[in-house]
Amino acid sequence: MLNSLGREIPEYIEGIGKLEPYQGALTKLSKGWMDEPTIPAPNKAYLPHQSKLCNSLEEAILRSNPHNGMTISFHHHLRNGDILLVQTLTILHNMGIRYITLASSSLNECHDPILPYLEDGTVTRIYSSGIRSQLGRAVAMGVLDIPVVIHSHGGRVRSIHTGKIQIDLTVIAASAADCEGNATGSHGKSAFGSIGYAVIDARYAKQVIVVTDNLVNFPCIPLSISQNFVDQVVVVDSIGDASKIATGTTRITNSPMDLRIAKLAADVIEHSGFFEPGFAFQVGAGGASLAVAKFIREKMKTKAIKGSFMLGGITSYCVDMLNDGLFETIFDVQSFDATVSNSLLNNRRHIEIPAALYANPFNCGCITNKIDVVVLGALEIDVDFNVNVITGSEGNVRGASGGHSDTASGAKLTVVVCPSFRGRIPIIKKRVHTIVTPGESIHVLVTERGICVNPAFPELEANLKKAGLNIKDIHDLEIEVDKITGIPAPLEYTDKIVGIVEYRDGTIIDVVHQLKEK
Amino acid sequence: MKPKIAAQSGTFESSDVIFLIEPRPDNSGRKLEISSTVMQQFGANFNRIIVEMLDQYDMTDIHLIAKDKGALEPTIKARFETAIKRSLDEQEGTLK
Numbered sequence: 295m296l297n298s299l300g301r302e303i304p305e306y307i308e309g310i311g312k313l314e315p316y317q318g319a320l321t322k323l324s325k326g327w328m329d330e331p332t333i334p335a336p337n338k339a340y341l342p343h344q345s346k347l348c349n350s351l352e353e354a355i356l357r358s359n360p361h362n363g364m365t366i367s368f369h370h371h372l373r374n375g376d377i378l379l380v381q382t383l384t385i386l387h388n389m390g391i392r393y394i395t396l397a398s399s400s401l402n403e404c405h406d407p408i409l410p411y412l413e414d415g416t417v418t419r420i421y422s423s424g425i426r427s428q429l430g431r432a433v434a435m436g437v438l439d440i441p442v443v444i445h446s447h448g449g450r451v452r453s454i455h456t457g458k459i460q461i462d463l464t465v466i467a468a469s470a471a472d473c474e475g476n477a478t479g480s481h482g483k484s485a486f487g488s489i490g491y492a493v494i495d496a497r498y499a500k501q502v503i504v505v506t507d508n509l510v511n512f513p514c515i516p517l518s519i520s521q522n523f524v525d526q527v528v529v530v531d532s533i534g535d536a537s538k539i540a541t542g543t544t545r546i547t548n549s550p551m552d553l554r555i556a557k558l559a560a561d562v563i564e565h566s567g568f569f570e571p572g573f574a575f576q577v578g579a580g581g582a583s584l585a586v587a588k589f590i591r592e593k594m595k596t597k598a599i600k601g602s603f604m605l606g607g608i609t610s611y612c613v614d615m616l617n618d619g620l621f622e623t624i625f626d627v628q629s630f631d632a633t634v635s636n637s638l639l640n641n642r643r644h645i646e647i648p649a650a651l652y653a654n655p656f657n658c659g660c661i662t663n664k665i666d667v668v669v670l671g672a673l674e675i676d677v678d679f680n681v682n683v684i685t686g687s688e689g690n691v692r693g694a695s696g697g698h699s700d701t702a703s704g705a706k707l708t709v710v711v712c713p714s715f716r717g718r719i720p721i722i723k724k725r726v727h728t729i730v731t732p733g734e735s736i737h738v739l740v741t742e743r744g745i746c747v748n749p750a751f752p753e754l755e756a757n758l759k760k761a762g763l764n765i766k767d768i769h770d771l772e773i774e775v776d777k778i779t780g781i782p783a784p785l786e787y788t789d790k791i792v793g794i795v796e797y798r799d800g801t802i803i804d805v806v807h808q809l810k811e812k
Numbered sequence: 813m814k815p816k817i818a819a820q821s822g823t824f825e826s827s828d829v830i831f832l833i834e835p836r837p838d839n840s841g842r843k844l845e846i847s848s849t850v851m852q853q854f855g856a857n858f859n860r861i862i863v864e865m866l867d868q869y870d871m872t873d874i875h876l877i878a879k880d881k882g883a884l885e886p887t888i889k890a891r892f893e894t895a896i897k898r899s900l901d902e903q904e905g906t907l908k
Contacts, residue, residue, distance in 0.1 A: 688852055717882025785852065
């Protein structure tokens with residue numbers, strides 16, 4: 295069956311179940327209530343003064359009823375410094391556990407060592423917001439029989455509430471925890487800031503293990519994860535590679551191309567009609583995206599505009615803007631550098647939020663719904679403004695859905711920033727390889743070669759033209775760029791589906807086909 | 813013609829290409845080692861440019877190493893022309 299964006303979606307996939315085709319960004323939500331039932335979270339009991347401390351991760355896993363076909367979950371706040379996911383899967387593999395469903399909030403390059411477990415049947419299904427590196431390559435080539443499911447950060451919470459993902463065991467890394475399992479990421483030698491993605495796992499998993507390299511006296515404050523959901527506590531020497539978890543402060547890019555795009559994007563925001571006192575703002579941590587914050591900061595100071603809140607993945611640059619008094623509040627679901635942890639711990643206007651409050655579409659209002667302006671990146675964008683952030687030009691899975699579609703659907707102004715081509719590969723396509731975020735959520739594309747406004751928003755286009763900005767039709771820009779780069783030969787695929795891309799409401803926006811071996 | 817000297821042009825930077833040329837023994841023909849980060853998408857175009865330019869300059873007995881990191885066509889042609897002229901000792905301003 296075709297979804298509303300013209301992508302062919304199968305009605306049923308073995309190992310996944312029935313699929314519902316995407317019908318529009320807000321179509322399903324507009325009913326106001328959802329037919330999907332909420333799966334109850336488990337009830338548990340612990341006796342007074344019973345100890346939760348285990349001597350090793352292995353012991354904790356043994357006590358957690360490991361079994362074939364189990365679903366195990368992780369959070370990715372330690373980014374590329376995480377070591378617990380690989381350790382846990384290695385322990386389960388050595389116990390002979392098979393047919394595991396891996397439900398990590400995201401997967402990074404540091405998880406490449408689990409590739410043999412995909413090949414040997416230890417892991418047979420994956421739910422994740424992102425897959426990269428060797429794992430992404432292997433998935434694209436069809437290492438798993440059951441397609442991986444790519445979800446957004448908000449969509450993941452919905453999937454756990456509705457039982458699409460039923461977690462048997464979650465392993466939660468914490469940079470500080472006490473003997474009862476109260477835990478946080480905001481202090482300790484391995485501090486990583488917000489632990490927002492893990493909160494739903496703690497609430498719903500049948501078994502919850504908190505792993506820390508910093509056991510503090512009871513109680514561990516703040517209670518980012520609270521003891522009433524935690525079964526076991528393990529103290530280890532290290533939860534990860536601190537140098538890769540969070541270091542220093544994020545620097546603004548020096549790349550002239552990124553700075554040029556960022557400056558144009560800031561001009562777009564300034565003249566969009568949404569740059570007003572009390573505006574809410576989100577930027578990514580990537581090159582051009584973060585650089586937009588630098589130019590917006592200058593414009594806010596010049597025009598004496600004070601914003602309401604910043605949201606999302608938080609960098610030290612956001613913290614600086616909070617401390618400058620440019621914004622009143624930060625909502626932090628994921629922190630990108632070490633300085634952010636200090637702010638999160640010490641500034642009460644810097645608030646740690648769970649992924650449900652950040653972006654879950656199935657509740658009475660996540661904070662992404664209140665965004666005025668968001669700046670996002672793209673691997674590819676097409677003439678219908680559909681954005682791909684998951685598959686690369688060579689066909690590999692090499693990115694993350696993350697909060698892209700969540701924030702884009704909520705914002706009054708969604709700005710996509712990207713160069714018009716990267717290393718001879720044109721970024722503006724007639725049709726993107728994989729749709730993650732639908733074009734109807736994207737208001738404007740900013741490239742170094744021109745600004746394209748989605749024709750669905752004529753008022754925005756009029757505002758930008760009045761300000762004298764270089765507005766081009768996206769079809770013209772696509773042709774212009776093709777003339778510079780040449781037209782790349784198309785990739786070749788088989789009929790086998792290796793990945794499905796869930797939209798945030800659980801409908802299927804696109805599928806990824808197996809790449810043909812060259 | 814055959815290269816008189818070993819020569820190179822270009823860099824390993826993204827969106828650039830590097831060409832290395834050295835002479836081979838007489839009547840040994842062309843030996844081409846071509847790689848590109850965008851071989852899948854632009855390999856045919858890249859190979860065609862190389863062969864056309866080698867023919868244009870009537871180059872033979874040449875060992876060519878080309879490593880491309882997504883250079884545009886004008887960049888590829890300019891870098892290659894420079895490398896060929898340097899190898900023929902025709903290019904002015906070349907550091908030796």
